[in-house]
Amino acid sequence: MTRVSVTGIPQDSGAPVRAGVPEHGRVPKYYAVRILLTELVDGLEEGQTLPTERDLTERFGAARETVRQALRDLLLEGRLRRRGRGTVVAGPKLAQPLSLASYTEGVRRQGLRPGRTLVDLRSWPCPAALAEELDLSEGEPVWHMERVLWADDERVGLESTYVAVARVPGLSSDFDPDSSFYAFLHERVGITFADADERLETVLATPREALLVGTPPALPMLLIHRVSRDGNSRPFERVRSLYRGDRFSFTARLSGAGPGPA
Structure with missing residues (x-):
């Protein structure tokens, strides 16, 4: 009708x-x-x-x-x-899977060229809340790596990664910040992620974040918090990923038995 x-x-x-x-x-x-x-x-x-x-x-x-x-x-x-x-x-939004696949893999699947620009990489004493999430001691040195995310020639997000210096001591000297962190961990450090907890929410970017991503502060953003664990079920990294709400959507495959939604 x-x-x-x-x-x-x-x-x-x-x-x-x-x-x-x-x-x-x-x-x-x-x-x-x-x-x-x-x-x-x-x-x-x-x-x-x-x-x-x-x-x-x-x-x-x-x-x-x-x-x-x-x-x-x-x-x-x-x-x-x-x-x-x-x-x-504009073209269609980038459909990024909610999975352990890296940002690089997700963007390449859509025929685009992933890229990153390093904003900051330094070590600092781990605060109490982060230490609890990563099963570390308060004050233990952790890396903080912040990178702007690109798809082809467009800035689309901002990613902050936190990982213990003891687990990746050569991060500042051996890692190319424009490459996949997960590939580096697997190929150079011998670490493979087994599972992760993620939380997705909508936020407004701060003035600093909006400037780095190149968006108006009023633009809604998609924020993902992730704590990843290695093959020994030990927390390994804490990631805060901020994606442009006008350029990204997220997908997930669900399965299971039982009644459908009411």
């Missing part, structure tokens, strides 16, 4: 999620413009430039601020991105 909302946009009532129009059909003006703008974007190719704000206000018969709000929504959603002084259609 097809219904037409008050905006004149056809909506498939059998779709998994309707287009955001409530049953009473009354929507804010910016959302009506957003629906029309989404239809326009769907008809363009990745990288194509949108008409100017002035052209869009004339096309949709809406105020410029109304158009700007609709554009901000699609920018935050990752459908659009800024290029110079214009706005272009």
